Amino acid sequence: MYLGLTGNIATGKSTVAKMFEELGCYSIDADAISREVMAKDGRAYAGVVEEFGSEILDENGEIDRAALKGIVFGNEKRRLALEKIVHPHILRREDELVGEIKGKDDKAFIITQAALSVEKGTYKRFDALIVVYSDPVTQLERLSERDGINEREALRIMASQMPMSDKIRYADYIINNSGTLDETREDVNRVYTLLRMMEKAVNRIKRDNPEAV
Incomplete structure (x- = not known):
C-alpha cells in the first residue's frame, strides 16, 4: 500500500512518520x-x-x-x-x-512524507492520504522554538500556507499531534490498524471477485 503523509509546517509530520516506521512501515521523505x-x-x-x-x-x-x-x-x-x-x-x-x-x-506499507502533496495534486498518487494536524497555538510554539524565530515571523510563515481546515478536507485519515507523544502514538496506532483492516478487505475483494479488479 502506498500512502501519503502531509500537514503544514511544524505540525509534526516527521514525528508521525517515525512512529509509522516503528510499526514496520517504510518511509520516504520528499524534503x-x-x-x-x-x-x-x-x-x-x-x-x-x-x-x-x-x-x-x-x-x-x-x-x-x-x-x-x-x-x-x-x-x-x-x-x-x-x-x-x-x-x-x-x-x-x-x-x-x-x-x-x-x-x-x-x-510493504510505504509512506511518503510531503508537505505540498495537496497543493501540487500529487496526493492522487497515493492509495490513501494521512493529514497530520496540530492546533494553531501548538503549531506556532513549535515553529518559533524549532526555527528560532519570533512570533510575528512564525505567523507570517503559517499564513502563507494552505489553511489546515482546507487541507483536512483531502484527508482519508487525520492524526492529531496537538498533545503528548503518547497521545499521538495512540492516534498513529489507530490509523495503522484501520489501514491494515482496509488492506485485508481489499485483498478479500480481489480474491473473491478477480474479474472486478
Missing part, C-alpha cells in the same frame, strides 16, 4: 529527496543554478537553500520556476525508491 536532487551532483542542480544564478551558491559550490528560499518566498513567479525544475526530479526519485522497496517487500 530529503529535494536536498538530494539539488545537491552539487544532483539531477536538478544545473537547472536551478542556470535559473537563479551563481549567487545562490555557497563557498563550496552547493546551493544555499536559505538564500534560494529568500528569493522564492512570496514571489509566485520565481517559486513556480523553481518547482518546474525540481519537482519532476523529486517525483522520479520517489518512484525509484518505491520500486526498490516493493522489489524486496511486495506487501
